[in-house]
Amino acid sequence: MSLENFAIEYRKTMSSFATGVTVVTTLDENEFIHGMTANSFTSVSLDPPTVLVCIGHTRNTITHVNNTNEFAINILSDKQKHIADYFAKEQAIGVKPLELNWSIKYGSPFIEGSIAFIKAKVIQKYNHGDHAIVLGEVQGIDTQEGNPLLYYQSNYLFVPNSS
Numbered sequence: 624m625s626l627e628n629f630a631i632e633y634r635k636t637m638s639s640f641a642t643g644v645t646v647v648t649t650l651d652e653n654e655f656i657h658g659m660t661a662n663s664f665t666s667v668s669l670d671p672p673t674v675l676v677c678i679g680h681t682r683n684t685i686t687h688v689n690n691t692n693e694f695a696i697n698i699l700s701d702k703q704k705h706i707a708d709y710f711a712k713e714q715a716i717g718v719k720p721l722e723l724n725w726s727i728k729y730g731s732p733f734i735e736g737s738i739a740f741i742k743a744k745v746i747q748k749y750n751h752g753d754h755a756i757v758l759g760e761v762q763g764i765d766t767q768e769g770n771p772l773l774y775y776q777s778n779y780l781f782v783p784n785s786s
């Protein structure tokens with residue numbers, strides 16, 4: 624199989640793993656929210672509470688994570704598909720999406736309406752291939768009512784019988 628065909632098959636295979644959808648948020652150099660849609664988020668350990676997210680070396684997010692040494696995970700609700708779409712594209716710096724309400728929680732940007740929020744301090748970073756595995760020790764958590772947005776085979780899905 625050619626490298627190109629393998630890449631297509633590999634992406635297709637991995638897309639069979641259904642996940643929730645998060646936006647990794649950081650503050651940029653203007654103390655403005657920067658977000659990146661991500662589904663590589665995982666809980667690693669309870670003691671100490673540790674999470675990880677894999678961030679591509681070419682993403683703007685890795686620069687902000689390196690600069691601030693922290694990040695937050697916003698777990699999106701089924702009403703936030705437009706936010707997932709927005710943050711899956713590169714942001715022009717300083718441009719605020721029209722309908723995004725955000726505030727600062729535990730020192731990091733919180734996207735209002737997310738069903739869970741996890742603030743983490745970077746404790747370790749491993750570079751592997753085209754991504755960095757970023758480990759963060761959890762410093763603050765919050766949950767809200769709502770149903771999750773799901774992602775499966777490159778499509779957003781909703782929990783059956785939810786709104």
Ligand SMILES: Cc1cc2nc3c(=O)[nH]c(=O)nc-3n(C[C@H](O)[C@H](O)[C@H](O)COP(=O)(O)O)c2cc1C
Binds near residue numbers: 662683
């Ligand atoms: C559902 C979904 C999940 C994604 N997960 C990741 C991820 O885990 N890590 C990553 O680096 N990019 C991921 N991406 C791609 C980024 O969201 C996209 O490259 C974004 O434009 C990066 O923004 P930035 O360069 O401003 O940081 C994902 C995209 C989608 C649609």
